[in-house]
Amino acid sequence: MTVIDIPEDSLFGLANLPYGVFSTPGKKPRVGVRVGESVVDLAVALGDDVFTQPRLNEFMAQGHARWVRVRQQITELVSGDVPDDAVHPVAEVTMHLPIEVADYVDFYASEHHASNLGRLFRPNAQPLMPNWKHLPVGYHGRSGTVVVSGTDIVRPNGQRKAPDEDAPTFGPCRRLDIEAELGFIVGTGSELGAAVHTADFATQVFGAVLVNDWSARDIQAWEYVPLGPFLGKSFATSISAWVVPLPALEAARVPTPVQDPKPLPYLQEGEPWGLDIDLAVSWNGHEVSRPPYREMYWSPAQMLAHLTVNGATSRTGDLYASGTISGPEKDQRGAFIELTWGGKEPVRIGEEERTFLQDGDEVTITATAPGTDGTRIGFGEVSGRILPATT
Ligand SMILES: O=C(O)/C=C/C(=O)CC(=O)CC(=O)O
Numbered sequence: 008m009t010v011i012d013i014p015e016d017s018l019f020g021l022a023n024l025p026y027g028v029f030s031t032p033g034k035k036p037r038v039g040v041r042v043g044e045s046v047v048d049l050a051v052a053l054g055d056d057v058f059t060q061p062r063l064n065e066f067m068a069q070g071h072a073r074w075v076r077v078r079q080q081i082t083e084l085v086s087g088d089v090p091d092d093a094v095h096p097v098a099e100v101t102m103h104l105p106i107e108v109a110d111y112v113d114f115y116a117s118e119h120h121a122s123n124l125g126r127l128f129r130p131n132a133q134p135l136m137p138n139w140k141h142l143p144v145g146y147h148g149r150s151g152t153v154v155v156s157g158t159d160i161v162r163p164n165g166q167r168k169a170p171d172e173d174a175p176t177f178g179p180c181r182r183l184d185i186e187a188e189l190g191f192i193v194g195t196g197s198e199l200g201a202a203v204h205t206a207d208f209a210t211q212v213f214g215a216v217l218v219n220d221w222s223a224r225d226i227q228a229w230e231y232v233p234l235g236p237f238l239g240k241s242f243a244t245s246i247s248a249w250v251v252p253l254p255a256l257e258a259a260r261v262p263t264p265v266q267d268p269k270p271l272p273y274l275q276e277g278e279p280w281g282l283d284i285d286l287a288v289s290w291n292g293h294e295v296s297r298p299p300y301r302e303m304y305w306s307p308a309q310m311l312a313h314l315t316v317n318g319a320t321s322r323t324g325d326l327y328a329s330g331t332i333s334g335p336e337k338d339q340r341g342a343f344i345e346l347t348w349g350g351k352e353p354v355r356i357g358e359e360e361r362t363f364l365q366d367g368d369e370v371t372i373t374a375t376a377p378g379t380d381g382t383r384i385g386f387g388e389v390s391g392r393i394l395p396a397t398t
Pocket residue numbers: 113114115116117120124125128186188220222231236329330331
């Protein structure tokens with residue numbers, strides 16, 4: 008038997024207990040929970056077959072009451088002796104995509120980001136569209152290209168046309184960018200035709216991950232009118248390997264910024280709440296931005312309510328992302344197009360300067376939040392390295 012060591016300042020103490028899918032050499036991917044610098048194999052520790060699956064979907068589909076029970080069981084288990092064969096050092100496991108992504112939706116919930124992108128993409132129009140403060144704007148993404156942190160990202164090819172060019176050309180993206188976001192994973196789905204109320208968020212959403220919504224700005228700028236993002240964003244979206252369960256985020260709840268005008272009734276919550284999560288974006292190992300999630304205008308529950316208000320189902324494994332997280336300050340912007348103001352103001356990366364991503368560049372996004380026991384909890388990281396385009 009083993010007593011798992013949890014350093015006092017660990018971001019993965021008992022207040023966190025994130026789930027992931029891991030493998031050890033020669034063995035199949037299965038469900039584990041992170042405790043300190045260890046991964047606990049839940050199939051071995053709890054003796055339940057649902058954790059032998061290579062994804063969290065089957066466990067999530069068991070529903071909220073079951074999630075609560077398992078979290079209690081894990082807390083009791085790791086507070087005492089854990090069977091030796093259930094414990095692996097995190098440095099010795101390989102992490103996999105934690106969920107089979109059902110549908111993927113991406114919102115646009117940061118007023119600062121939406122205003123900045125409006126100015127950059129539509130310099131002759133008002134930055135925020137008239138609908139923006141009435142509904143959480145979003146689009147349907149491509150679930151099949153959601154990948155786990157650490158997966159290399161091949162620079163996309165596509166059509167691009169700069170404003171000063173007469174005709175589009177085909178080739179590798181020249182303005183490859185990131186978007187630092189938070190993603191919410193639906194655990195319990197809804198019926199076709201039935202809207203999900205804001206109050207149902209806590210029992211339907213299983214947890215949260217970090218998201219990097221890689222974006223080809225030149226492809227996007229040319230293709231997006233009038234139907235929205237398409238190939239400029241569908242080539243890859245990276246998520247962190249650890250899914251932070253919703254109860255771990257209780258202490259991070261904060262009111263959203265004031266919503267004026269008052270949203271329509273289906274978007275109302277007693278008091279709309281966001282999350283006090285601090286993100287950090289590193290470019291080749293140099294921190295370039297610290298986006299604050301508490302600045303997000305639309306709440307996670309409002310986004311879910313909007314997503315389903317027309318009767319569209321939500322399903323186990325759905326991923327809906329917040330949209331780029333940008334704060335009011337320049338060093339709080341969650342996309343390089345904003346940080347470098349459309350490539351006009353390069354940022355310093357050690358000895359070098361950057362506007363958009365070069366081949367070989369690596370971006371890592373991390374985040375922490377207050378935990379329920381007064382310590383902080385961590386999201387791990389979402390990272391990815393750019394490989395040259397295929398020819
Ligand atoms: O305003 C636009 O035309 C484009 C917006 C985006 O690229 C943002 C997007 O994908 C949603 C987000 O991450 O905030």
